[in-house]
Amino acid sequence: MRTAIDFSPLYRSAVGFDRLVNLLDSAARTDATPGWPPYNIERIAGAEDAGDTYRIEIAVAGFRPEQLAIEVKENVLTVTGKKDGEDASRTFLHRGLAERSFERRFQLADHIRVTEADLANGLLSIGLKLEVPEAKKAKQIAIKTADASAQVLQAAE
Numbered sequence: 001m002r003t004a005i006d007f008s009p010l011y012r013s014a015v016g017f018d019r020l021v022n023l024l025d026s027a028a029r030t031d032a033t034p035g036w037p038p039y040n041i042e043r044i045a046g047a048e049d050a051g052d053t054y055r056i057e058i059a060v061a062g063f064r065p066e067q068l069a070i071e072v073k074e075n076v077l078t079v080t081g082k083k084d085g086e087d088a089s090r091t092f093l094h095r096g097l098a099e100r101s102f103e104r105r106f107q108l109a110d111h112i113r114v115t116e117a118d119l120a121n122g123l124l125s126i127g128l129k130l131e132v133p134e135a136k137k138a139k140q141i142a143i144k145t146a147d148a149s150a151q152v153l154q155a156a157e
Contacts, residue, residue: 023107037081037102052130056106061122062099068124070117077106077114079124111136 007021014021037059044053060068060081069080081102108128116127 036098037104039104054128056126056128058104058124059122060119060124062097065119068119070114070126072108072114075108075110075112077108077126079104079126
């Protein structure tokens with residue numbers, strides 16, 4: 001039996017962490033189909049910017065490209081698969097393939113950009129890259145000393 005976790009104490013004591021608490025809250029909730037479709041999340045090693053490149057692979061066997069949609073909105077990557085109606089002319093003796101529509105959501109960190117999407121051999125691969133803006137990158141600050149300012153004063157006299 002799963003019990004709900006109450007995150008309200010975090011809202012009262014942590015200022016500016018609303019997004020983090022919302023992420024924890026959404027992760028604690030159960031999904032109707034938590035394991036379907038199966039997927040992998042991979043950090044790409046060997047790239048020149050290793051650690052900044054990721055790939056999500058989703059098993060979408062039986063889906064055509066026109067039945068799949070990928071959308072990014074407010075740091076949420078949503079992958080949707082819509083199956084066409086049932087084909088009444090087909091009679092199954094055993095039906096083991098899950099041919100149902102789905103919606104899978106992934107919460108993205110700030111500055112993660114979707115770079116590509118590829119469908120091959122029943123796997124939908126979505127490339128992601130962390131692109132930190134120049135304004136957010138660390139900067140080196142020159143340190144002035146008292147000797148340097150004294151030299152400037154002497155040169156001005």
